[in-house]
Amino acid sequence: MTPTRETFGNISTSSQVVFYVVAVASMAVFGYGIWRRFRLWRQGQSISLKQLATGTVSQIATKIGPGLRRLLVDGLGQQRVRGRGLPSWAHGLMFAGFMMLFLGTTLLEINHLAEMVSKNLGFHHGLYYIIYELTLDLFGLLFIVGTSLFFARRLWKPPSVGHRGTDWLVLILFLAIGITGYFVEALRIVWQQPTGIGAQCSPVGLWLSSAFRGWTEGQARAAHLTVWWVHALLVFGFIAAIPFTRLFHLIAGPINLFLSKTVLGQLKPITLEEAERDGRIGVSDIRHLTSQQLVSLDACMECGRCEDVCPAFATQKPLSPKRVIQDLKGVMEHLADATPDTPLSPHDVIKPETLWSCTACSACVFVCPVRIDQLTLILDMRRHLTSEGGLSGTAATALRRMQSSANPWGFPQSERANWVPESTSPPPN
């Protein structure tokens, strides 16, 4: 007999119907949550996504190539999450487990839909089945280990990492999903009694099933149905929770990785025409940020890496790049019930001293795993302060001197070459 299992084995038709109803409901909550954020992002300056999809195939490829590469390397490859010891491992394990379980569940659903069309279209059997079951069984462990490591880290609470009540909810949800998943499998093995390779390809499930030795098929089926429901409801709860918890970085992170074109050391120029048209320079309202910059605020998961490397923060100045992102995000959230005329100035929450503290060293931009450009946001706000005459003291003097003498010290231009060493002979005329 080819090793396989029925997709909704032991699940009655009525349970299946309820299952799909709950599935649709949780997707609806998920969709609503995303839509809520999307409406906020759209109030930023347009980033003309259409332009990305126009032109010849090769033109489009050059336009979206770098973004796809960032998705692949930074996203799937976890390039920028690495290098931090335990938390990097925790994230890597959880991510690998999560992605594989997500992929597996999607494949299972595809198989189910295919079988509904025709029994012959099903592919969840034979060698595929063996590889599938074994892979998911093992990646489930990675998922649980990763989640447990995050548990430990939250207990330990490093000060630069953000903490919210819902973080515990997410971690408990994850652990519960992982553990109930294994119980579903173990109980299925108890009532189904698969033989040979069909049982061996789920080693963790098989091991767990030995705990139920002696159970009758009826008992096992009843317990299986119950745990299966608990597992399913937890998963749906998780899907619905994504847009409302830190998990949202799952959506906003990749979008930002794709869209953010940060080049270290480069700033976006402002033209005189733009300044005249807009009647301002820089950012004085949250809607002056681009949609991509607004997405980036939602991509931040408060990992604190930027804060850890910021020299201003390290020397007790009022700047933390993470705080700036979170403060901007706070202002963005007010967009939900703002009219076009409601002033929503980031300057109301971020003090000038905070913005002046930045040395533009790019350390924060360099370490952010989701490529948030804290520096450009800070400098965009500085531009507004400066245009309003908000800079005073020695730095303002330096600017005036650069204006009048083309150097910040204010020495005469005619003395610019006075440093040149005495030549051994006079220069030829």
Added chain:
Amino acid sequence: MTEEQQSESKPVAPTVKQNPDFEILYWIGCAASYDRRAQRVARATVKLLNAAGVNFAILGKEEKCTGDSARRLGDEFLFQELAEANIATLAKYKVRRIIAHCPHCVNALLKDYVQFGGEYEVLHHTQFLSQLLSDGRLKIEGEIPASLSGPLTYHDPCYLARVNGIHEAPRDVLNQSLAGRAGEQGVREMTRCREKTSCCGAGGGRMWMEEPPQQRVSTARAGEALATGATTVAVGCPFCLTMLTDGVAANESSARVLDVAEILTERLGL
């Protein structure tokens, strides 16, 4: 005229007018033009360029501030004014290749000016010096001076190492300059180095701002440098030079702070 006679009759740092057939332009920047300490970096670099027989020129009075600080302090239009003036001057003298010893100038010339039509090949002086050494145009010979015998560390400037990925060239120049020391190998590294370097505190226009002593980034960074046991702290940026000199003093240390070019001239006895 033989080549030797020719170089003797040339000024030590000719302007683009005096030497219109230059191959590479040496961009001095405001710090080395006016700051007494940073002027020594430019003089050291000029000595090395002359020793290697490099055909270079400077803009002299026609050079203006690149505007890096202005742009990062938020004054975009002052920056653009300066950038356009400099781009016009560089175009006038058909400049294509530039060396600069200031990472802020390097970054401005490379990444800011390209947005306004100024496209150049820009090298940090340590990159150019490393090339001169590997091409054999500068030769390290003889005994190493006693002044270079102690432990040495190198502070990577953010705008060079992180922002523009230049960190091997300065190490190459330093390691070659230190070769042959008794007991001590090359550069001693700080924990935060290369792309992960820590700021000296002068970027983003903060060079021009006052700060209370307990909040100085430079003191903290100099502390890290001194923790390596270094008696010489090498830098590759005139801002870092100022900041770390202050920082070393704040740490009550007598360590020397020198630019990479100054160390190479010391090694070569120039």
